[in-house]
Amino acid sequence: MSTEVPDTGRPASTGLTEWELEEQTPGGSQSAGHDPYSALRLPAYRRYAVGATLSNMGQQMQAAAIGWEVAIRSRQPALAISMVGLVGALPVILLALPAGHLADSLDRRKLTIATLLLAAICSAGLAVLSYRNAPLLPMYGVLLLSASMLAICGPARSSLLTQIVPMDLFSNAATWSSSCFQIASMAGPAIAGLIISIGTITLGHRSFPTLPLAYVIDAGCGVCFAALLAGVGLRPAVRRGEPASVQTLLAGIHFVQQNKIILATITMDLFAVLLGGATYMLPLFATDVLHVGAAGFGWMRAAPAIGAFGMALVIAHLPPMKKAGRNLLLAVAGFGVATIVFGLSRSFPLSLVMLLLTGAFDNISVVVRSTLVQVLTPDSMRGRVSAVNNVFIGASNELGGFESGLAARMIGLIPSVVAGGIGTIVVVLSVAGVWPQVRKFGSLADAKPVEEPVAA
Numbered sequence: 001m002s003t004e005v006p007d008t009g010r011p012a013s014t015g016l017t018e019w020e021l022e023e024q025t026p027g028g029s030q031s032a033g034h035d036p037y038s039a040l041r042l043p044a045y046r047r048y049a050v051g052a053t054l055s056n057m058g059q060q061m062q063a064a065a066i067g068w069e070v071a072i073r074s075r076q077p078a079l080a081i082s083m084v085g086l087v088g089a090l091p092v093i094l095l096a097l098p099a100g101h102l103a104d105s106l107d108r109r110k111l112t113i114a115t116l117l118l119a120a121i122c123s124a125g126l127a128v129l130s131y132r133n134a135p136l137l138p139m140y141g142v143l144l145l146s147a148s149m150l151a152i153c154g155p156a157r158s159s160l161l162t163q164i165v166p167m168d169l170f171s172n173a174a175t176w177s178s179s180c181f182q183i184a185s186m187a188g189p190a191i192a193g194l195i196i197s198i199g200t201i202t203l204g205h206r207s208f209p210t211l212p213l214a215y216v217i218d219a220g221c222g223v224c225f226a227a228l229l230a231g232v233g234l235r236p237a238v239r240r241g242e243p244a245s246v247q248t249l250l251a252g253i254h255f256v257q258q259n260k261i262i263l264a265t266i267t268m269d270l271f272a273v274l275l276g277g278a279t280y281m282l283p284l285f286a287t288d289v290l291h292v293g294a295a296g297f298g299w300m301r302a303a304p305a306i307g308a309f310g311m312a313l314v315i316a317h318l319p320p321m322k323k324a325g326r327n328l329l330l331a332v333a334g335f336g337v338a339t340i341v342f343g344l345s346r347s348f349p350l351s352l353v354m355l356l357l358t359g360a361f362d363n364i365s366v367v368v369r370s371t372l373v374q375v376l377t378p379d380s381m382r383g384r385v386s387a388v389n390n391v392f393i394g395a396s397n398e399l400g401g402f403e404s405g406l407a408a409r410m411i412g413l414i415p416s417v418v419a420g421g422i423g424t425i426v427v428v429l430s431v432a433g434v435w436p437q438v439r440k441f442g443s444l445a446d447a448k449p450v451e452e453p454v455a456a
Contacts, residue, residue: 035172036317036318037316038169042169044164044234045176048160048228052180054184054221054224055116056185058188058217059184059188060184060188061188061217062192064192064214065130065195065214065215066084068283070136073136078405079405081405090144091151092391096154096155096390097387098152100385100387102152102383103386104383104384108156108159109160111152111156113230116223116226119222120222120223121219123146123222127216127219129142130211154387154390155382158370158374158390159382159383161174161374164234171320171367172316174367178312178363179309182308182309182363185302186305190298190299190301193294193299193301196211196297197295251381252384252385252388255384256385261438264435265438268365272335272336275420275424280405281413285351285413289413303356303359304356308363309359310356311361315367320443324441331364332365333424335362335365337421338358339358340422343414344414374386404417407420
């Protein structure tokens, strides 16, 4: 297959050129054999991927910076970190269903761009508050606004990918999107750790703290994604024009309830991340357990992404999984085991290896789940089903931080992480028993959307 889609002279904004050419180009998506770079051959997807990578990198920088800042400024660092998780989770829980309806009713691109720009303004506000060493309460307030914008953005942004790539390339696109996210997750915390470790810079006769720079970069990355997204060609989306009602808002929940595969996969991820995620506690492991400081914290924050990126490359170069359900269960169980070993480790190299493994195992789960959620769902409902997925997954990341902080304060840092890893393994065994469909699910290539959404 050619590495570049020919230019027909038609404007990219129609969104049809790249779709039609991909189907008609010899060696394209219709050709025999597995092409690991099939999604990357689409110019529209490449623009989306670059923008998403920048945006995710900025968000990872901000997350690392805010976690470090509240930990060193608070007299109760575990509780302060847990509050960051709670502030991030509340908007996802409260706004997910309305956001899903908006994603299925409005122009997904315009909605994504608008919320990205508003979130960038919030990041700039955090930079100002950090520079002025403002109390933590106003920073929590700005974080709440930023999380609200991203919660509204989430379903539209997730559903947008199905308008960029053909459905037969979606699994490949999801894999590369995961790779891009992991690149961002590697670069963001590492850069944040470097910025934090510098401490101050001197310009003229004045010294300035470097930490606010992480928030400024996040704002710039969000603006760049919005600009790149504005030029991406899209396939027209299915719109039903349904007025907002309790029935339409709850339609995504009803669909997930009746689709046992989707329900099982996102339920398992919910509890695995809620119980097994140690990311929010990394500042405390860096300072109190492993004694590696800000630079070590940056590497620890980036390690899961490095492992996930490596796994994403492996998945991309392999044919579609033939036993996706079994692989999913084994991967989440492996995530739990690696979490237990990390919690018990007193060796910085061993801790990094375990964090690498958590990222690698998590990436398998991400690819399988994101593919199933988008491919098994009709286009007219993708926003609402993505919203439900965001509640399960997005909120669990933030609530996992809240739970980790409370557990660390109540039973101790190390026992809380070890218990979370054990809980993750118990969740895997429970899901395998309650939903045998997961164990039996075969190839991702065979996944097809239902013809019509299940009535609410």
